[in-house]
Amino acid sequence: MTEALLTVDRVEMVFGGLRAVGGVSFSVKPRSIFGLIGPNGAGKTTVFNCITGVYTPTAGEITFQGRPIAGKPAYAIADAGVARTFQNIRLFGTMSVLENVLVANHRASKASFFDALLRTRHYDADEAAMREKAMELLAIFKLDDQAEERASSLPYGDQRRLEIARALMLNPKLLLLDEPAAGMNSAEAQVLQKQIVALRDRFDLAVLLVEHNMQVVMGVCEDLHVMDRGETIAEGTPAVVQSHPKVLEAYLGSSVRSGPWVTTEPSPETPAEVVLKVDDLRVNYGGIKAVKGISLEVRRGELVALLGANGAGKTTTLKAIARLLPWASGAVQFLGEDLAKREAHTLPGLGMALSPEGRAIFPNLSVRENLEMGAFTVSDRAKVARGMARAVGLFPRLGERLSQAGGTLSGGEQQMLAIARALMSEPRLLMLDEPSLGIAPVLVDQIFEALEKIRKEGMTVLLVEQNTRRALGAAQRAYVLVTGEVVLSGEAADLRDDPRVQSAYLGETHA
Amino acid sequence: MRRALVWMGVLGLLVAFQFAAGAVLSEYVIRVVSMCALNVMLAVALNLVNGTTGQFSIGHAGFMAVGAYAGAITSHALDGRLGASLGPVTLVIACAAGALAAGVAGVLVGAPSLRLRGDYLAIVTLGFGEIIRISIESIGVLGGSQGYPMGADSIPPYAGVGWMVGGAVLVTVLLWHLTYSSYGRALSAIREDEIAAEAAGIPTTRYKVLAFTVSAMATGLAGVLFAHDATGGQHIDPAGFNLNRSVDMLVMIIFGGLGSLSGAVLGGIFVAVSLEALREFQGYRLIAYALLLVGLMLLRPQGLLGTRELSVSMLKRLVPGRREGGA
Numbered sequence A: 001m002t003e004a005l006l007t008v009d010r011v012e013m014v015f016g017g018l019r020a021v022g023g024v025s026f027s028v029k030p031r032s033i034f035g036l037i038g039p040n041g042a043g044k045t046t047v048f049n050c051i052t053g054v055y056t057p058t059a060g061e062i063t064f065q066g067r068p069i070a071g072k073p074a075y076a077i078a079d080a081g082v083a084r085t086f087q088n089i090r091l092f093g094t095m096s097v098l099e100n101v102l103v104a105n106h107r108a109s110k111a112s113f114f115d116a117l118l119r120t121r122h123y124d125a126d127e128a129a130m131r132e133k134a135m136e137l138l139a140i141f142k143l144d145d146q147a148e149e150r151a152s153s154l155p156y157g158d159q160r161r162l163e164i165a166r167a168l169m170l171n172p173k174l175l176l177l178d179e180p181a182a183g184m185n186s187a188e189a190q191v192l193q194k195q196i197v198a199l200r201d202r203f204d205l206a207v208l209l210v211e212h213n214m215q216v217v218m219g220v221c222e223d224l225h226v227m228d229r230g231e232t233i234a235e236g237t238p239a240v241v242q243s244h245p246k247v248l249e250a251y252l253g254s255s256v257r258s259g260p261w262v263t264t265e266p267s268p269e270t271p272a273e274v275v276l277k278v279d280d281l282r283v284n285y286g287g288i289k290a291v292k293g294i295s296l297e298v299r300r301g302e303l304v305a306l307l308g309a310n311g312a313g314k315t316t317t318l319k320a321i322a323r324l325l326p327w328a329s330g331a332v333q334f335l336g337e338d339l340a341k342r343e344a345h346t347l348p349g350l351g352m353a354l355s356p357e358g359r360a361i362f363p364n365l366s367v368r369e370n371l372e373m374g375a376f377t378v379s380d381r382a383k384v385a386r387g388m389a390r391a392v393g394l395f396p397r398l399g400e401r402l403s404q405a406g407g408t409l410s411g412g413e414q415q416m417l418a419i420a421r422a423l424m425s426e427p428r429l430l431m432l433d434e435p436s437l438g439i440a441p442v443l444v445d446q447i448f449e450a451l452e453k454i455r456k457e458g459m460t461v462l463l464v465e466q467n468t469r470r471a472l473g474a475a476q477r478a479y480v481l482v483t484g485e486v487v488l489s490g491e492a493a494d495l496r497d498d499p500r501v502q503s504a505y506l507g508e509t510h511a
Numbered sequence B: 001m002r003r004a005l006v007w008m009g010v011l012g013l014l015v016a017f018q019f020a021a022g023a024v025l026s027e028y029v030i031r032v033v034s035m036c037a038l039n040v041m042l043a044v045a046l047n048l049v050n051g052t053t054g055q056f057s058i059g060h061a062g063f064m065a066v067g068a069y070a071g072a073i074t075s076h077a078l079d080g081r082l083g084a085s086l087g088p089v090t091l092v093i094a095c096a097a098g099a100l101a102a103g104v105a106g107v108l109v110g111a112p113s114l115r116l117r118g119d120y121l122a123i124v125t126l127g128f129g130e131i132i133r134i135s136i137e138s139i140g141v142l143g144g145s146q147g148y149p150m151g152a153d154s155i156p157p158y159a160g161v162g163w164m165v166g167g168a169v170l171v172t173v174l175l176w177h178l179t180y181s182s183y184g185r186a187l188s189a190i191r192e193d194e195i196a197a198e199a200a201g202i203p204t205t206r207y208k209v210l211a212f213t214v215s216a217m218a219t220g221l222a223g224v225l226f227a228h229d230a231t232g233g234q235h236i237d238p239a240g241f242n243l244n245r246s247v248d249m250l251v252m253i254i255f256g257g258l259g260s261l262s263g264a265v266l267g268g269i270f271v272a273v274s275l276e277a278l279r280e281f282q283g284y285r286l287i288a289y290a291l292l293l294v295g296l297m298l299l300r301p302q303g304l305l306g307t308r309e310l311s312v313s314m315l316k317r318l319v320p321g322r323r324e325g326g327a
């Protein structure tokens, strides 16, 4: 047996009274791809944080290349050859794409402080070499054309890719990826899957992968370690783990069976009243036309899906409807009201709620306070209590954590909170931006079941979702966007088998 | 080689300026130019900490005081021995001493407080600025609140306008190099996200202290030149380095746009010129600042230039008037 690159030995991390990680052990061999999976809040990200020095584990040993690293400062661990990406993207937002990557080469740079201060020729040569290397890495992820753009202006999927490029700039021997496929559709995830293997071969590194997309996990991982509530529940090859009863129950749910997850009936014969009507809406970012004249309609009691590849303009559309972005032109009517004259903060009062991409949790407020913020416009105490009960019923984990600060929740828990918060005001129209993002497979099932229930109770839903099959299974109707335009729309049942839906995605991906 | 030539050229120009200025410009104009140069140094230095690195210091007048006193003491000691003909040598040594002393103070203040996140630095630097001022007031050999030097003595007025402008050019060019180098990127990364910066291999605490120390040194240098300013009073007193002075510096960089070096330069010049123009209303300057900042927040909350630098394309865009609107 070859010597392990990374050994995690009975590592434990306790926050206050909560054992987030309760004695986990595993080891990663050089050049292997190792998966760490488990339900939301299992402690996966916390393990990453212990390995990379964000936290000092409360007990246990971590060894990298034979040297103990637990408790060392994060930059020293990065220097030693452990690079990572973050579940909640952490880019240097106002800096350019290229600069983001260059930062990670700073420590390897051979130019001294005085070289930089005096801008010597030595410095210039070093900088040129650095830039060349950074551009090569960006090219792997097809980001070289955007090198000079602001990192925060990239679409979500590209931001994830940029984080990987930045991590690679450290010349790591071990790459930790925390949900790299979150927010990617299946075509993009497939590309990513190939890229992970290619990176391992090209850069001669080992990959430790946390991911909820089972297609990716089962496709690339050679070994798996499954956690639940801080404990190990299974380990072994994907084949072994996949059929492990505990894993099926706690984590996978129905995802191993392959759909078709059709939960809804088609639209009724006599259409209900129009709740939301969008007419030729256009949105620009600076000179870039992000939404180029979208028209759509959502009727009472419907669940309508808005589909499309990364950067197609779905999030922009939702934000523009909620008046969070200025319109270039067009009109939106909500319950007969012209939204052009409305400001964003008045919309919840009208009955519109948005669970935004990136969640926008108030990090320093408790879970309970975050939920209460969702009912800010509701003065009826009984209604607030009902909302709270519903949130806890839908996501029992939130009920256990009502006084925890929102910012310390796991990624999936934050997603639950964002959805629950949007529901608090019992809106007439609920707009969800990728509710399944970062959510474990079992819980995705539960969320879609819950959506169906909520809809039957009379709520109207406009849904943006990368998981096309899931979304088309739950929706009555759908619109497919490509580069800011509606290219296809109709009954979800018809679109399910329409090959054009797939090609709408493929046309856009970084294949 | 080419770089060395460029520097020689700049030096030549400054020397020529130093000698020609007296003949061509009025005393008043020279005075205002010297003040502008001083402010540029102060603003550019503070911008490295508050703009680029995203920390918040509100006590930089303290470093200016340390530099000014250390420089003045040095030149006072040397001047008698070297004489006026070696004045430039005395001044250069005084500059080095002042910058060094301010740098040491920077490490002493920065190392403990930059370890902590958040607003501690603001509180510590605020305290530091006041402590320095009050300590000087109570130290007899420094002249206490009467100022330095004591009696009929005066600080030699070696820093003519060429020196002042030279100091501003030196500080601006060096810090421009630093800001737009690999080191500057590391500092900006700290401003954007400390955890991600650490994960990218940047020792964030060490680099914050580094930036803070460099900034303190540049501020100290400005202090030395201020003390020796030929158009000044050849005398320094603690009241000249009070909180007002720190607020002046903050206003300069906020006006120009936090994080923009050319913004800091413009902000420094703006504050110098407007303080001069409103000389009779000096007492109301805090009110004027408040109005200015409120106006700025309403019209251009990111400051004059935001985080961008002044560039030819930016100027071009201003010229043909407004392009079509839209967001």
Ligand SMILES: Nc1ncnc2c1ncn2[C@@H]1O[C@H](COP(=O)(O)OP(=O)(O)OP(=O)(O)O)[C@@H](O)[C@H]1O
Residues within 6 Å of the ligand: A015, A018, A020, A038, A039, A040, A041, A042, A043, A044, A045, A046, A047, A087, A404, A408, A409, A410, A411, A412, A413, A438, A440
């Ligand atoms: N700083 C903290 N303080 C208190 N609790 C925390 C803190 N960090 C994490 N937790 C809790 O520890 C548990 C493990 O969190 P972690 O982020 O590791 O989960 P995860 O496995 O990555 O989940 P997900 O798949 O949702 O990302 C969660 O229940 C979380 O709420």
Ligand SMILES: [Mg+2]
Residues within 6 Å of the ligand: A044, A045, A046, A087, A410, A411, A412
């Ligand atoms: Mg996580």
